[in-house]
Amino acid sequence: MLRGIRHLPAYSATAVLGVLLFVFIALPVGLVLFESFKLAGPIPLDELAEITRQALDKLEPQQRERQTARWIATLKPEERTAAIAGAIELMGGQVPWDRKMATFDEQEAAAKKAVAAFSAEERAKFDAGYPLAVATLHKRIALAFMLRDKLSPAEFDQLREGTRQGYGLDHYTAVFTSARLHKAFRNSLLLSSVVAMLTTAIGFAIAYGINRSVIARPRLVRYLTLVPLVSPPVVIATAAILLFGRNGAVTKGLLQDTLGLIDADTVNLYGWGGVILAQVLGHIPASFIILDNVLSKSDGRIEEAAASQGATAWQVFSRVTLPMTQPGIVRSLILVFMLIMTDFGNPLVIGRDIPVLAGILYDEMTGFQNTSLAAALAMWMIVPALLVYVAIERLGRRKRFASAVGAPPELPVPAAARAALNAVAWSVVSLTILLYGAIVAASFVKIWRVDNSFTLAWYTNGEVAGYVPDELAPTLVWQSIKVAVLAAPFGGILAVALAYLIERVRPLGGGILGFVAMLPAILPGVILGVGYVVAFNLPFGVKNLSLTGTMWILVLNIMFANIFIGYLAGRAVLQRYDAAIDEAAESLGASLWQRFAWVTLPIMRHALLLGALYVFVHGLTALSAVIFLVSPAYKLASVLIFGSAEGGRYGLASATSVYILLIVFAVMAAIHWMERRGPVWARVGALAAGRT
């Protein structure tokens, strides 16, 4: 009893957090899964007739008489023939003519003959059923609108469309039965596998080189390698087109026009090469962070032990270093694979000729509102990676190489390896500089390589050569900032509060809460995006609660999709401190709130800042979830960048990207200056493990 009272505030707080996490994470994700099994199918005629009859009954008898009489009178001949066939079917009879192959004239004649052939009894039955058949087959829509106020939205839809929801695996099997989806699925798998391997190899080379102090200017390499992590979407794809496209500065400008080596119309990056290039460069940070984390924490004494046992440099690397890094390598492969499976930005901008599953999902969702198929495709995107992950967890003995954080080994790296590692790292860095340079350059010219005169128009009113785009960079950047600024502090506080409750108060069900908070980290952004559309279009059937089309759905999505960073950071901090601190405060008379505010929050200030910063950066750069949630009333800069890049308006896309990059860097520099405790983005990154 006393115990219960003591923990009452904690349990209330947990309950509130639990409800929030359920509504804004678990519910949308669950609904996506549910939605993916939904099928829309036509309602059989007899049931549809029953539904129509019930609707007709809602009319005044007189009005009903008049209405049906008018409907029958105004039928077109072919409608009349179909209604006769319907009425015969409703009587339980066989339609005695060929309804598919015969011409209308033949059918009409056959129908007349059939009606004439009825017995008196049959004729009476037919006359009674005919008006209903007419209404059911031809006038349901008119009827539905007539009765709109008397029907529930679901009844209205059902009557109007004559279809209803069923459940089945059709959307899942479509990946195998539809040639279009099958090809996209294969492309996705191939692209993701290739990019995962290349990215992990390069990420490993850079991380290894930096940790073994082999690479020149390691801090610079590290920062530049991480830049894509905080970049707005499709920057690299856009930049790649500017440099290597049909009219690219390198392909056309240098190689074709200046050197005469190639024909840029045929030799350019569109297609597999370009998509792979953009995806690899964009995802190196994710791989690098994972492997850097593993390599920097491994005990260098282990490699020294191998060397003192007589192993050569190559033997040490292949027999000791690689096996020890293996868990990190596998994690990097799976993460990058999954990120590529679900990314539609770069493939849509650069590789429209290579359809991928994510691209089709985007089209289905935005172009056809086919939410059910989109949901099933979203599931298909995570299934392969999850299968591999589960298989590895099950098959291999769970290997956890918890070793004391040690200094790197003092073993010399052979000269050839040094040169190769430097070459890889500096190629990546140079390419990164080149690509971002191209973005900056393109943002200041009217039309890239067509009219290279200087302009600030893309940054201001967008007026270039008399043409004004509907959306302007400053407007949407400002809208993005508003969303990010609203989401960041709440996201940060929610995250550390959750960490505190789970780590210190340890309420019943805390583990489940933690799992729900981590869901967005595991699941791709598209799932949460689609989930928000499904869940909050008409929440619990109440129209006034609808969030779609507002700014708030963006704020909520960005907040809840990214609180896991602050949560993880908060737990990590709390695990380092003795829980007795909290108990000491409690025994000195501090309430739950006082303990949290005066004792825990100061300890967790870093985690709070980190969590809020991550939410903020994501608010500015995220594309995959929010693209389904923006509306004509409220758009975001990242969506503008994607749309402009896809539409070939590179100047606008570039200028908006530069805006976003400047804001992100400025905020990070400010926090860095405030904290002076190492590069903030490296820590953001270490926890983010590179989600896009």
Place this chain on the structure above:
Amino acid sequence: MTQVTLRNIRKNFGAVRAVDDVSLDIASGEFVCLLGASGCGKTTLLRILAGFTPPDAGEVLVDGRPVHMLPPNRREVGFVFQSYALFPTKTVAENIGFGLAVRHRSASETAKRVAELCELTQLKGLEERYPHEISGGQQQRVALARALATNPTMLLLDEPLSALDAKIRALLRTEIRAIVDRLKITTVYVTHDQEEALSIADRVAVMDAGKLLQIDAPMDIYMRPRQRFVADFVGTSNLLPGRPLDAERVEVDGRAIPAAVPASLRAAESVLVCVRPEHIMLDRGAASMPSAPGRLKAVTFAGATVHVVIVTPAGRELIADVPAHEWQTLGIRLGDTVIWRVRQGAPVVLPAGGA
């Protein structure tokens, strides 16, 4: 016969002199302990011996051949790390057999050698376990077996027992010494634990601030320290500043204390007399030369001995250890006046300056 020679070894890390002109000869089959506080350079010296850290100056000779330019994988040394540094991805047997595997020895030869070592280090039955599945003491044995597997010319151990609890530490210490004696392998052992060093080594080398201060048999290190730091670091000492009176006596606070003054210090203006607590004897009764009075300031009972603190009339505090059975017969209490004297021939006279 000298097997390992370190000649004028120097190593700086930035402005820090980690090893400062150290020379040392180690005989074949000898067990040498490098003893010192953390940061004194002992581990750096060991890593120079192993080849992990190249010295800035000086040379390392093994069997008369210079080896200091050789990489670690061509040194033929067995190294046991403080963190064990076992290969986490390999089983116990694979860990021990690693050195043979990289030398492309046959599987049967490797298996035989691994079995021998498991026998020697009492690891039988654990061959197929992974490092994280065995205890700290067992991991330590694996590290030792791995270091010995290739029959190295030298065994180097870097604080191998510091991560273990006291009881296992004492047990493994004896075992390591027994194994080393059986194999007759030249061994260098780094530790900051003086008890460990004194009990395990043939010779103990005391280091401070990168310098090798004294290398001697354990008994001599304790009984005959040659520097103030050694006297202070190894065991407890009363270090009393004084002036030599003649070859047999030193004047401390106006009283003569019997101590053999080495010829080099007889003319010195001031010296330090090192008196171990067990060499101070207490008594009641009248004070007469060479005894002196004092007041009992503190008493700590520690089982077999009683630690007491006496304040002399000059205000100097002396620590003395009295066997518990003698203490009972003395019958003195806190605040009582006692007389004390120093056991004949026990004090050591040291130069006053320096560390």
